[in-house]
Amino acid sequence: MATSGKVIRCRAAVAWAAGKSLSVEEIEVAPPKAHEVRVKIVATGICRTDDHVLVGTFPDVEFPVIPGHEGAGIVESIGEGVTSVKPGNQQIRNSLWLHTSCAILTEPQNLLPDKTSRFTCKGKQIHHFLWNSTFAEYTVVPEYTLAKIDAAAPLDKVCLLACGFPTGYGAAINTAKVKPGSTCAVFGLGGVGLSVVMGCKAAGASRIIAIDINKDKFARAKEMGATECINPQDFKKPIQQVLTEMTGHGVDYSFEAAGTADTLIAALASCNMNTGVCVLAGEPPAGSTIPIDPFLLLSGRTCKGTLLGGWKMRDSIPRLVASYLEKKFNSDLLITHTLPFAKINEGFELLRAGKSIRSVLLF
Amino acid sequence: SVEEIEVAPPKAHEVRVKIVATGICHTDEHVLEGNFPEVEFPVIVGHEGAGIVESIGEGVTSVKPGDAVIPLFVPQCGECRSCLSTKGNLCSKNDISSSPTGLMADGTTRFTCKGKAIHHFVGTSTFIEYTVVHETAAAKIDSAAPLEKVCLIGCGFSTGYGAALQTAKVEAGSTCAVFGLGGVGLSVVMGCKAAGASRIIAIDINKDKFAKAKEMGATECINPKDFKKPIHEVLTEMTGEGVDYSFEVIGRTETMTEALASCHYNYGVSVIVGVPPAAQKISFDPMLLFSGRTWKGSVFGGEDLHKNVNTKRKKKKKEERVKEKQRQRGEGALTEVGRDLWRSSSPTSLLKQLPYSKLHRKVPKCLEYLWRRRLHSLSG
Numbered sequence: 001m002a003t004s005g006k007v008i009r010c011r012a013a014v015a016w017a018a019g020k021s022l023s024v025e026e027i028e029v030a031p032p033k034a035h036e037v038r039v040k041i042v043a044t045g046i047c048r049t050d051d052h053v054l055v056g057t058f059p060d061v062e063f064p065v066i067p068g069h070e071g072a073g074i075v076e077s078i079g080e081g082v083t084s085v086k087p088g089n090q091q092i093r094n095s096l097w098l099h100t101s102c103a104i105l106t107e108p109q110n111l112l113p114d115k116t117s118r119f120t121c122k123g124k125q126i127h128h129f130l131w132n133s134t135f136a137e138y139t140v141v142p143e144y145t146l147a148k149i150d151a152a153a154p155l156d157k158v159c160l161l162a163c164g165f166p167t168g169y170g171a172a173i174n175t176a177k178v179k180p181g182s183t184c185a186v187f188g189l190g191g192v193g194l195s196v197v198m199g200c201k202a203a204g205a206s207r208i209i210a211i212d213i214n215k216d217k218f219a220r221a222k223e224m225g226a227t228e229c230i231n232p233q234d235f236k237k238p239i240q241q242v243l244t245e246m247t248g249h250g251v252d253y254s255f256e257a258a259g260t261a262d263t264l265i266a267a268l269a270s271c272n273m274n275t276g277v278c279v280l281a282g283e284p285p286a287g288s289t290i291p292i293d294p295f296l297l298l299s300g301r302t303c304k305g306t307l308l309g310g311w312k313m314r315d316s317i318p319r320l321v322a323s324y325l326e327k328k329f330n331s332d333l334l335i336t337h338t339l340p341f342a343k344i345n346e347g348f349e350l351l352r353a354g355k356s357i358r359s360v361l362l363f
Numbered sequence: 364s365v366e367e368i369e370v371a372p373p374k375a376h377e378v379r380v381k382i383v384a385t386g387i388c389h390t391d392e393h394v395l396e397g398n399f400p401e402v403e404f405p406v407i408v409g410h411e412g413a414g415i416v417e418s419i420g421e422g423v424t425s426v427k428p429g430d431a432v433i434p435l436f437v438p439q440c441g442e443c444r445s446c447l448s449t450k451g452n453l454c455s456k457n458d459i460s461s462s463p464t465g466l467m468a469d470g471t472t473r474f475t476c477k478g479k480a481i482h483h484f485v486g487t488s489t490f491i492e493y494t495v496v497h498e499t500a501a502a503k504i505d506s507a508a509p510l511e512k513v514c515l516i517g518c519g520f521s522t523g524y525g526a527a528l529q530t531a532k533v534e535a536g537s538t539c540a541v542f543g544l545g546g547v548g549l550s551v552v553m554g555c556k557a558a559g560a561s562r563i564i565a566i567d568i569n570k571d572k573f574a575k576a577k578e579m580g581a582t583e584c585i586n587p588k589d590f591k592k593p594i595h596e597v598l599t600e601m602t603g604e605g606v607d608y609s610f611e612v613i614g615r616t617e618t619m620t621e622a623l624a625s626c627h628y629n630y631g632v633s634v635i636v637g638v639p640p641a642a643q644k645i646s647f648d649p650m651l652l653f654s655g656r657t658w659k660g661s662v663f664g665g666e667d668l669h670k671n672v673n674t675k676r677k678k679k680k681k682e683e684r685v686k687e688k689q690r691q692r693g694e695g696a697l698t699e700v701g702r703d704l705w706r707s708s709s710p711t712s713l714l715k716q717l718p719y720s721k722l723h724r725k726v727p728k729c730l731e732y733l734w735r736r737r738l739h740s741l742s743g
Contacts, residue, residue: 304655305654
C-alpha cells in the first residue's frame, strides 16, 4: 500500500486521564516493526471493559491510552518477519489479555513487546491497550494477536467475534459444556450474557433462566432463547433461593455475566450443590475480594473462569466467522446501534444508561 | 465420655452394626470443639468405621447378619438426583449438609444414655460398640478385608484418594501441590501418584510429616515457614507457571486462596478437601478465576462407595456370564477373528485372506493347527 513504511495520520479516541471521556484526536501511527502488523480498523464494538478503562478500574492501565479491543479490519502493512498475513487480508483483533493485578503477567500490555508505543498525539506517547487499541483508524499489533478471517465476512458485524460474543458463547459451549436437556441460569443480560443465552440454547438446554435488574433486556433475551426472565428486585428472598425453588434443586449450570460480587455469590449458590457448575464470565472489579462460604464448594460445586470463552483464539476465530457466514448463530442480534466513529461518546452513554447491548462504531 | 448406653434394635430399612474398628478423623475433633454449631449435643461422633452386621430391620435386602460393612456418612439411596447423576455423589438423604438433624429417618434416635436421647452423627456414629444406620448407608465389603485397616476407607482415605482421581481427575504427567499432610492429605498424595503425576509437591508447616509424604509418593516437600514470599509465589516459581492441580487439605480459608493462586492461571484446577470451621468465609480475588482457573470441592472424594463396590462386582459378574456363554458354545478364549472363522460358511476363503502373522497370537491352538493344515493343502 502507498502508506507502507510511513507514519500515518488518522483519527483515534484517546483517554487522556481516568474519569475523563474519550477525546477524538488526530494521532500519528508509526509503521510496524519486526513481527508487527499495522491494521486499518473498519469497525469496532464498545465493550463494558473499555468503560472500566475510562473509569480507571484497572490500576495497571497507563494513561493516556487508546482503548478498544473488539475490532475488525484490513492489514495495511506488515513488519519484517511477518508470515501469517499480508496487506489486504481481513483481520480480527484478538484480545489475548490477562489482567495483571493478580500477577498473571509481569508487565501490562500498555506498550508493544519491545516496550515502545507506535502512537503519538500532540507530541506525547500514547499507550496501547491489551495490544489492541481498536478505537483508532490504524493500529499496530504483534503478529500473533491477529486472526485472519474470510474475506467475505462483513467486518461491521463480525467485529463482535473478537470479544463479547465468543466470551459468552464459549462460556456455555466450552467452559461449562452445557449438556442437552439441562437447566441454566444467566445473571446479566448484556452482550456477554446474551451470548451465553445463545450458547446454552445451541447446546440444547431445556430451561434458560435469564436474570437482570433491567427488565428492558428481557425481550431480547427471550429472542435469543431464554425460557424465563426474572428480576431479583421483584423478590424479597435472595435470588439463589428463588432459583432453587424454581428448579427444585438448583440449576445445572449458572453463569455470572454482570461482573459484581453479589451476582457471583448468587450464581454459585444457585447451581446444584453437588453437581452444579458456575462459570464466571463477567469481569469483576479489579482489586476486589469476594467472601464465599467454602461449603458452597465443599458439597461438590465447581466454579470456573472463562477467559474469552475458552477458545484458542487464532484457531477459533476464523472458524467462528465461518460459522457466522453459514448462519449457525446470529450474533447480529447483539448489535443494537451502529454509529459513526465520531459519536463514540454517545455509544458509551447508551451503554451506561442500559439502552444498548452492543454499539458498533464505523470508521 | 465413655459411657454405657442402650442401643435400640433397627427399625424398617435399618441395620445394627457391631463396630470392630474406627478411625479418629479431624472432623470428629471439629465437632468436639464446637466448630459445627448445627450438630446437636449430646452426640456419639465417629464416622470412619468398619464392622459386622448384627441384625437387620424389616425390608433390608442388601446386607444380612454376619456381613462385613462400612457405615457411610454419605449414603446412596439410588433414587435421588445425585445418585442418578453420573457426576454426583451427595445423596439427598445425607445428614451432613445444612441443618443436620442427628436423627434417623423417622425423626427418632436409637441411642439412650442415662435416660437421655443421644444424637447420631452424620448417619454413622462409630465411636460405639453397636450403631444403627440406614440400609443405604451400609456398604457391604469383602469378608476377608481386615476391618482394622479398611475402616479408613470410610472417610479419610477415600476423601483424599477420590479428590485426586475423581474430583480433580489428575492426569498422568501433571504437576500437583498438596497443602496439608494429615490423613486426607497423604491420601491425596497417594491418589496423585496413582494417577501418574510427574511432580507432587507436598506442603506442611510440620516437617515431621515430610518423610511419610515422600513414602507415599511426594517428589518434594516444602514448609511455607521457610520462605519470606507467599507460598503461591514459591510454587509458581518452582513450576514455571503454577501447578496443574492443587489441593487444600487443611480446612483453613487462607490456604484455600493460596492453593487456588498456586494452580495455573488459565487451566489449573484447585480442589478444596479440608473442612473449615462453619461460618468462616473465604475471601478471594475473583480475578484468580477470571483468567480461567477451576475451583471445586468434594465431599468423600466424589466417591460413591456403594457404586464403586457394586460396579466392580457387576463387571465381574458380566465377565463371568460372557465366559460361560463362550464355554457353552465351545469357543473357549476365541477372539473376534477366531469367532469369524468358526462361524464362517466358507472358512477356506477367510483363511486364505488372513495372514498367519496376524492370527497366530489371537486364534487358539486348535484353529491355528487347522489353519496350517488347510493352507498347506491349499498351496499343495
